[in-house]
Amino acid sequence: MVTIRLHNSKTRKKEVFQPLDPANVRMYVCGPTVYDRAHLGNGRPMVVFDTLYRLLRHVYGADHVTYVRNFTDVDDKINATAAARKAAGDPRSMEALIHERTEETIGWYHADMDALGALRPTHEPRATEYIGPMVAMIEGLIAGGHAYAKEGHVLFRVRSYKDYGALSGRSVDDMIAGARVEVAPFKEDPMDFVLWKPSSEEEPGWASPWGRGRPGWHIECSAMSYELLGASFDIHGGGLDLQFPHHENEIAQSCCAHPKAEFARFWLHNEMLQVEGKKMSKSLGNFFTVRDLLDQGVPGEVIRFVYLSTHYRKPMDWTAEKAREAEGTLRKWRAMVSGVDAGAPVASVIEALCDDLNTAGAIAALHDLSRAGDAAGLKASAGLLGLLDEGMGGWCDKGADLSDLAARLASLRAEAMTTKNFAPVDALKSALTDAGVEVRMSKAGVELLPGPGFDPAKLEALK
RNA sequence: GGCGGGUUGGCGGAUAGGUUACGCACCGGAUUGCAAAUCCGUGAAGACCGGUUCGAUUCCGGUACCCGCCUCCA
Secondary structure, X not given: OOOOEEEEOOOOEEEEOOOXXXXXXXXXXXXXXXXXXXXXXXXXXXXXXXXXXXXXXXXXXXXXXXXXXXXXXXXXXXHHHHHHHHHOOOOOOHHHHHHHHHHHHHHHHHHHHHHOOOOOOOEOOEHHHHHHHHHHHHHHHHHOOOEEEEOOEXXXXXXXXXXXXXXXXXXXXXXXXXXXXXXXXXXXXXXXXXXXXXXXXXXXXXXXXXXXXXXXXOHHHHHHHHHHHOOEEEEEEEEHHHHHHHXXXXXXXXXHXXXXXXXXXXXEEXXXXXXXXXXXXXXXXXXXXXXXXXXXXXXXXXXXXXXXXXXXXXXXXXXXXXXXXXXXXXXXXXXXXXXXXXXXXXXXXHHHHHEOOOHHHHHHHHHHHHHHOOHHHHHHHXXXXXXXXXXXXXXXXXXXXXXHHHHHHHHXXXXXXXXXXXXXXXXXXXXXXXXXXXXXXEOOEEEEEEOOOOOHHHHHOOO
């Protein structure tokens, strides 16, 4: 069996990955808060961890990997949207409006995920479905002296967990020095964080021993990973921005609730995304969603390729130029593997992926296969990265019936060969090139292929 | 202020203590009516200063610059 090595954020080292149970490799990834469309940055972990999932399935068997990614559907931004709809005159209850909003958002998320070629996780639990286990875990933490109830809130006592801060490399005292923590009168320590908080009439709430309220953000991942994967599991993933405080708090909660277990053994964090060299933000006007790109005609497979061409632990810069290059490469490869049966994934690609998910290296290995003309190997190996999948190639064939134009160009050319007047041939050729069509003429004949930036609309004028 | 990460050829972007990354672009050649595509080939790098080493772009330390997190943003 091949050896997978992964960079573990917990130890800050690359380590050999040995699952607790090779018959059931377990991975938990923090999913989205379903209040709006996934932006481009949200798409990166979606694709990165999907690729890891595919690798694990390849190595351990498709039925021997359990992948859990949650939907956070308890959130103030969701409440705000629902409240806004209510204020706009919607007669339905807040509960119904909240449900509508989360259903709508989850539908969008799934559609975007499908477009990016990401497989559905084994389980996609929603926080609202696990309120009971969360309450149970909180009760256990209180009983163990790790949490305390005050004024309708329940807070986690960070001083009760000696390793608090180990994941992100900071101590409680360091953090307090930063002084950017919410100080509340009911907190014993400024770093203590909320496990449960009271809800107003307008806010969603559930009955609990501490009154009607709702869970804090972090507890859902601790409760759901425990329910679905057990107290100890193999991999926990998410964006680097979640390392602190979210993952730190998850560790504190889970390790105190289940002191004999080790919780997640490998922590993987993907770096952040930038757009044309700058942080994506609404104020800079460079904020966009996965759906925005898809609507602009950038195929999901191209987006996926761009994500994977940078190693997940490095900041990734989204640029239009990269999308253009990726499209060209994919068109070339797709033409090559069209109609070919996939062979077995090639060792060089597997080795690259096994080396801390070196997707950029794997893509380089795919280029080698392309150059060597190994279409069957290319198709199978690309499949490990979720590329060149049969179901994702529609973008490549759209409006591809260029046979009429090809025939016209061929006859013009044949005529020109005798008259030596090539001007009409060149005119048609440059019009085609301008529309993004690749023009190939040889002794064998004329071939027209859609190329990067192919625009069928421009061909209409030629008809 | 605290913590973490980064700095590779024109651009993007990997691996490896010593041998060509790779892609795009560029240049030369084959091919072509001219091109395109394809194939072959050339050139081009490792922020700066030290240290370890027979040898470092790769390990260690420092400097500079950049970025992220510390605010329920992946």
